[in-house]
Amino acid sequence: MNPYQHDQTGVEQIETERTVIIDPTTGIPITIGARIERLRLDATGQQEREVVHVVVPSADGQQLLYPYATKLYSCAICGARPLVRASRCDACGRHICDACRIIENDVTLCAACGTKPWWQKVFAWLAKL
Numbered sequence: 001m002n003p004y005q006h007d008q009t010g011v012e013q014i015e016t017e018r019t020v021i022i023d024p025t026t027g028i029p030i031t032i033g034a035r036i037e038r039l040r041l042d043a044t045g046q047q048e049r050e051v052v053h054v055v056v057p058s059a060d061g062q063q064l065l066y067p068y069a070t071k072l073y074s075c076a077i078c079g080a081r082p083l084v085r086a087s088r089c090d091a092c093g094r095h096i097c098d099a100c101r102i103i104e105n106d107v108t109l110c111a112a113c114g115t116k117p118w119w120q121k122v123f124a125w126l127a128k129l
Contacts, residue, residue, distance in 0.1 A: 012040045023081065025074070030082055032056050058084045060097055075100055077111050089113055091124055 019033040038050045059075070062084035073086035076094035086095040089110035102114030113121065 012038065014038050021072070021082070023072075023074070032058075032082075058082045060085055091121060 015037045017035045018031050020029040020031050022029055033056055034054045036052045036054070040048045042048065058072070059080035060083045072082035072084065073095040074081040075083060075086070075097040077096055077100035080097045080099070083095065083097055086097065087101050087108050088094065089096055090107050091109055091113040094110055096110045100111045102109045102111060104114065113124075116124075
């Protein structure tokens with residue numbers, strides 16, 4: 001008997017239910033959780049039931065427990081989504097994830113603004129005024 005093959009005399013049924021949200025800007029569905037239920041009858045007729053709940057964290061590691069009441073963001077640099085607690089670049093105002101965030105002198109910058117020369121940063125800041 002091969003230990004990697006399922007018992008051919010039993011009957012197994014698997015149901016999967018996904019919880020998704022729709023990204024309002026792109027319309028792409030994002031899976032945030034699932035419930036997997038496995039019902040198995042062995043050769044003797046005994047019923048075995050196994051239920052597994054999976055909750056997928058957001059790109060910034062937060063749990064999406066109430067996605068309909070929580071505003072979600074996408075990182076403007078790398079596109080990571082969904083973000084629950086996104087930072088904002090102090091220079092351009094775009095939402096960014098922790099991986100694309102640069103902190104200089106208590107100023108939060110995105111990777112694009114953080115790599116600009118100082119004179120471009122000053123000019124962009126003066127243009128906002």
